[in-house]
Structures are given as C-alpha cells and as structure tokens.
Amino acid sequence: MKTKSYLFAAASALMLASCTQNEVVDIPATKAIGFGTYVGNTSRAAAEESTVENLKDPAKGNGFYVFGSYMDNSAEVIVFKGNDDQSHVKFEGAAWGYTPQNYWSVGKPYKFAAYGPAAALDNGTKTFSYDDNTLSVKNFEAKGDIDLVVAEGNAAGYTVADENATPEKIQFKFFHALSKVRFTFVNGWRNLVTVKVSDVKLTGVKRTGDLTTTGTLANATAPFAIAHWTNQAVKLENNDYSWSDEFETQTTSDSHPYEYFFIPQALEADQVLLSFSCLVTNSQGSGPNIGGGAGLPVDVTVKIPVDVVNSWEPGTAYNYTLTIDGKLFGLLPIEFDNIQVIDWENGNGDDLNRDDVTE
DSSP: OOOOOOOOOOSOEEEOOBOOHHHHTTOOGGGBOEEEEEESSOSOHHHHHHHHHHHHOGGGTSSEEEEEEEEETTEEEEEEESSSGGGEEEEETTEEEOSSOBBOOTTOOEEEEEEEOGGGTTSSEEEEETTTTEEEEEEEEOOBSOOOEEEEOOTTOBOOOSTTOOOOOEEEEEEEOSEEEEEEEEEOSOTTEEEEEEEEEEESOOOEEEEEOOSOGGGOSSOOOGGGEEEEEOOSSSOOEEEOOOEEESSTTOEEEEEEEEOOEEOOTTTOEEEEEEEEEETTSOOOOOTTSTTOOEEEEEEOOOSSOOEEOTTEEEEEEEEESGGGGTSSOOOOEEEEEEETTOSSTTOOOGGGSOO
16 A cells, blocks of 8 residues: 655754864854754654654664765865764764764855664665765665665755855755565464464575665655665575564464565565464364374465565565464465555554554
8 A cells, every 4th residue: 555655854953063173263053064854755753753763773873874075176075974983973862963073165065965774884885976966885785673764965965155154954854775574474263272483584585785876865755766776686695584583372363573674676486485383282172283283383484475566665665464374284275465565654653563554
C-alpha cells in the first residue's frame, strides 16, 4: 500500500562549526554555519521524529557526518571532510554541535551533503562531488540492524552575500537509502498448541553495493530509485542473515516479526531462502503428529516469492507474512500471503505493527 508522503520540519537546530584560529577573532556566533534536519520519505510526524531520535542514539554513534565545500575562483575549498571528528555532528545536552567551529566565507558558494547514523562511518567509502552535488557510498555492507540515511544540500548552493547578513540554517532532508524487510510469523494452530520458532535465517541476499545520490534530493518528495544502487553482490563469507530471538506462543493468531535493513536489489526466483526450526507440541497430550512424532522439531526452508514483489526498493518497507500451521508440514502447499509494499515510515516510529497495515 502506498501513501502520499509529506514533509515535516523538525524543531531541532544543529549548530555546526569549525574555522582557523585567525578566523575566530571577533566573529559572532550567528555567523557560524548551521544545519537543521527532517526526514524526506515519511508519512507521519511520529515516524520522522523517531528517525531523528535514532540519529541521536549513542548506540548508533550519536549523530551524523557532514560534507561541505565552497569554490574560491576555480579551486574547491573543503570545510567538512565527512569522516573526521570535526564533521561529526552530535547531540549533547539539548542541542546539536561539534568543535571546532566553522564560519561562512562571505561571497563563496557552498554545497553540502550528509549521511547517518554515525555508526555507518566505517561502512563503505563516502565521497562528495561539488560539481554534481552528489554523495557516493562505495562498497556499503548491509549489516542488518543499522540504517543508512542520506541528504544533500540544495543543488544551487548557498552564499552569504555580505558580512551584515544573518545566514539561515541549511535544512537537511534525509532519505532512507536501504530497504526494510520484515518476515512476520503467525501462529495458525488452535489455542493450547505450543508453537516455537527458532534459528531463523535468510540466505541468498546481496549484501554489498554502491550508492550514488541524485544531486536533487533537497527538493525531492519521494525516495530515489533502485537504479541509484549498483554493483550489488553476495558476499563470499558471512553472507547469511540470522536472528537470535525465538517466537514461542500458545495463542492462535499471535505473531512475531523478524526484521532487518537490506541493500536494495532485484530478487531472482528460487535464490532467496528463509529457513527456520519449528517445534509444535500439544499441552493436552495429543495433537499434530509432525516430523518423526509429536513434539519433535522440524527444519523448514521456503523460497521468497518474486511474483508479487520482484525487487526491494530504497526507502520502502516490505512485510512477508507466513502462517505456521499444517501447510508447513506437507498437509497443504506452502503459501506466503499478505505481502505488503508500503512507504518507508508508514508505521509507529521505525517499526510497523498489525494496526499499520491493511489486511
């Protein structure tokens, strides 16, 4: 289900600054380069705020990294490198900031880009093209639980006309660059039958890729296309994705999600496999005779279908629902149902729940 996105400017102001010692003298703080943030491809203010809060999360590095440069005649002067402490914007106390400060050079045309969360610093090689206004990320690896959001400043650039001007903050609009994929397991047995799912694993997924942004994200109203991701590849080692948590329930229709972030990619038939171990027992002493006998675990492998969804797009969330019942054990053919394609943040916060989707 697709919903129309809208933009919501976050109230948080990011004060970024750095400069040489000579430039610091007698320059008021109002001349410091400043940034604000909001999230582009989202449909709820709560979801947007959740993404901003994730950027603040210490477990994810607290903040994001900024690229910035200006042209001095025909020479590009880099002021934000995008990979050092000075470029790392953090949320400390009640405000964003970092040191040392950086101030506008009057009459110079600046351009900017950013990526986050900060935990993505060493994941791939990031560069910024002043001429194209694009951010490139080479050999990025989707590690499961870390998102990647990217932003560009206005392609026309930013210039402070004179020393008496009060520069406005640059409003970064972040877009989710990865695909968010959820596999929801639903208990299809009656009450008092215990279902336990464990050792959930996904194989055959392309794990690395290269991203180049559009150059026009500052004015975009929708996520960029999958074509901006290239060179997607399956990693030769450590290619499987696995979840350590178990799903155990005696309540019919109870559900549990397994969710990760993935490289946007085309899906090939019979290539992406979801496997898990399933244990079904009956507390009243009788029930389904599964595997070698009642109560013995069964290893199950199913193929991710491509007839409804044949690619995972950037900035989009997918939910595959699998009902655990007799279909998984040869009583009826295995079928996926209720595969949903929805806007990235169409749920409460960063997660989706049963109330957020139309069945």
